[in-house]
Amino acid sequence: MTQSKSKAELFTAMGIGPVWELKNSPLAQADSHSDSHIKPTSAQPSLESLRSTVASCRACDLCETRKQTVFSDGVAQSHLMIVGEAPGAEEDETGMPFVGRAGQLLDRMLNAVDRSRKSNVYIANVLKCRPPGNRDPHVGEIEKCSDHLFQQIALNNPKVLLLVGRFSIQTLLNTKKSVGELRGKVHHVTLNGLNIPAIVTYHPAYLLRRPEEKSKAWDDLLLLKKLGIQ
Template structure:
């Protein structure tokens, strides 16, 4: 007969605890009710008062591809996230390694040999890039998923199939664009990457863009937009608004839009992505005549 409470032996308690861990139990319930709303209120009252935010720098009003003047969103410049010293050293090593690369192939080989990012040890393959490296259009996504990790190519799963259809809708395909991600390795279980992982990989995607030298960037999703535009403004405020990404010594026109994976979860938002694609196509048509 199973026993519980004070009648349990230490061995039985250890076995029960092990079962709970394997079953994924994360919270324990007591015999007495707990008012968790009151606990939340108490925690809020005891929380430290946040420091005042520094004043935002003035933003330049830019013209959209149709020549209409529209103010950009009040983007907030993201402060560098504090990361452990070991990760900061890895990010510095990444900066040095990336700067030494003079070709895309050298960058690929450097990434394949780089040991400073823990993601490489849980991923099956390096996901470097796909498409035409001679194209003037570069798409930058967030991180590889399961299918991308297995094949070593970006955007080959369900979100990649949707991306292909999105490109086809404006007369593009993978022979006319170049595709990469801010992270070249899949986070285990598709979890959210840590600030340290982003900081370590940032020099590589920036060097990737420098070497590819695109004429325009299409930023897929909030992660790539925030990283490359150095802002903490959300993607719903950034999307559809032309801006400039400062990469190295170059200013590159950039248009943030919604990630295909998000559109699979929220099909109603495809109408917003379609507007962004129309704006992107208009930019391409106007600049191709120059």
Template sequence: MMEDFQQLQQTVESCTRCDLCQGRHHVVFGTGNPQAKVMFIGEGPGEQEDLKGEPFVGRSGQLMDKMLEYVGLSRKTNIYIANMVKCRPPQNRDPSKDEVALCIGYLRNQVYLIRPKVIVCVGRIAATALISPTYKVTKEHGTFVERNGTLLMGTFHPAALLRNPDNKSAAMEDLFRLRDKLLELGLLQPEEPEHNC
């Protein structure tokens, strides 16, 4: 494991371990506060993320940021956001098991350095890789499981919410549950009264 966050980022940004390096514009290492107590982990960069070099941008990123704002969380202050793979799979396909296996060490190193108390798996790929291979987001979202002193929770991917807005209120409930857990653990300061999304 690397002990220096910037050194890790520089290493990842020049990585050619798997074929996903060939079509990328940018390596999408992650964004947010490396001292955050909460990490959000998605599957991999899409087109907008690849062009900008930042996870969860474009329409789905805007939706995610807006929902996070309702519960006092922001990539600018108190969370860190990363992906299972750091380079864009072509045509936004799911990353293959081999690609995840080659890249996951970087994510593990990020988790090792950030030491989050809570990890939110955003979407099926992250939840099946990090919580359980049989994880079903539609059935198990919003439930905390404890692993080696870290709480993990799965929730809907914002791109899936754009395709199926019916799940938006359930996703918001997950974030309210997350907020309540963070307040309970003293990891978040009480904020303004909640609004409807």
């Protein structure tokens, strides 16, 4: 589809109107100050064996309150991999990431740039278990769970990462900067010999609370589209 058509479709899907022209945002160079250099993991399993390992994980207290682990959705080895933060109540019930209203908004956003979890997107979260009451992840929980994520990324070998939400961004870019400070640039995640371009954006749940920020998320998707992933 043309950019103007996809822009109109996205703004309609995201509840923004009328459509206005967004500023040009040329492809930025990698921000070396926020690039992540993740230590290589040990010998890596297959995705299915990693899923089984995650399902039986009892490394932190979240195993006591979860209904089930939430490993992934979408198509493995897709060129685009999305990394969110942590499962919520609906994800805990279904075992799938990004369901409910936030997941529906994410799906509409991706559709506007010709992406779909049914055909060309793989989705995971930093945490594989729901924090009670949908609270923010604790540092110790992220530390315990992050090796699973690093292995998951390495096994999928994506061409680009879309990091969605503060905890995903800070974990994979090894930074304490806010989403607003990191937007508009192409970052890189270095992992097991891979050097993966990464775009950051706001979490769909945040956009549902702050709809005035949806136009910024569209700018982020335009930057993602400029990377030319297939």
